[in-house]
Amino acid sequence: MSQAINSEQFSKLEQDKATCFFNNTLITNFTVEMLNPSYWQKAGAVTGSAQGRGTTWFVAYHDQNNRQHDWVLRHYYRGGLIGKIIRDSYWFNGLKNTRAAAEFALLRHMQTLQLPSPEPIAYRVIHHGLTYQADLLSSRIQHAEDLVAILTKKPLTDEVWQRIGATIKRFHHHGIYHHDLNSHNILLDDKEQVFLIDFDRGELRTNPVNTHWKQANMARLQRSFLKELNKLAQFYFTEQNWQTLMAGYQKNTPK
Known part of the structure; x- marks a missing residue:
């Protein structure tokens, strides 16, 4: 990079x-x-x-x-x-x-x-x-798939779910607003490293007072997981997975 x-x-x-x-x-x-x-x-x-x-x-x-x-x-x-x-x-x-x-x-x-x-x-x-x-x-992110494609085939470990949350927190820490943060726009490569893609209509938001957009981003992401869960015959996602992701988001100290 x-x-x-x-x-x-x-x-x-x-x-x-x-x-x-x-x-x-x-x-x-x-x-x-x-x-x-x-x-x-x-x-x-x-x-x-x-x-x-x-x-x-x-x-x-x-x-x-x-x-x-x-x-x-x-x-x-x-x-x-x-x-x-x-x-x-x-x-x-x-x-x-x-x-x-x-x-x-x-x-x-x-x-x-x-x-x-x-x-x-x-x-x-x-x-x-x-x-x-x-x-x-x-x-193009090399040797990577989006979370929806991966979760139709296998569950993720708690470590990976926490890494997803921590990665999103890094973007938010730097004021990066993702307009369409969903499970299709998060990728894992073959080393299970996390990437975010598709920043159309994204913005840089550095106002320290207005942080509501961060919570709205996470709520949108949660809805996207639930949408896929209700739509797909097999999709390895649970409420505990979401809580683990949020634990990674909340405890992370971004750099």
């Missing part, structure tokens, strides 16, 4: 209606098309995909030193009822306020804090008058 973020390692590219920022230490031959799935499909670099609101693409990129990097390409889609009508367009209120630019900036900040989260690689905003569309390229 990056020890520090050097602003010089990020470059801006504008082409037609698209504005992009990218990590120039990883991509020396960056083009706008790299934010299109078709670019990676033609290059034979797609290594997999996942379905959510849209398709998330997993790609492999070889840098100038022929080192392979595994990335995730995601297009921004709306959720809820409005998403059925206006699928992927958002009102434009300045580049820094776009979903892609905001998430990219938050990911950069979390890298400086060495928080276990994806590294930002590139983003693209396509501006159409009053609206825009956007895409994000970020690093």
Whole structure:
């Protein structure tokens, strides 16, 4: 994980209606098309995909030193009822306020804090008058699965549940608000290390007086576990597991 973020390692590219920022230490031959799935499909670099609101693409990129990097390409889609009508367009209120630019900036900040989260690689905003569309390229957490996938196969130990709680506390300690903290957005790798992903609409909240959002985050996470428990035929989650997670959250002294 990056020890520090050097602003010089990020470059801006504008082409037609698209504005992009990218990590120039990883991509020396960056083009706008790299934010299109078709670019990676033609290059034979797609290594997999996942379905959510849209398709998330997993790609492999070889840098100038022929080192392979595994990335995730995601297009921004709306959720809820409005998403059925206006699928992927958002009102434009300045580049820094776009979903892609905001998430990219938050990911950069979390890298400086060495928080276990994806590294930002590139983003693209396509501006159409009053609206825009956007895409994000970020690093893929290696050898990892989300908690829902894992818990359909096996239970977790108390140590891992406590580690999950302690990891979330680290993010909260640094004022990182995760807008959609749920059991799909928490990953465990093959060493059972914990990562948080998908920080769309996330924010940096440093007001020491307002801490209600932290409790709301945890309540949302608990509801997501219960939702999966009621939906899936096999899902290894109990009330005791939740209490153990919360014990890890409450006793942890973040760094």
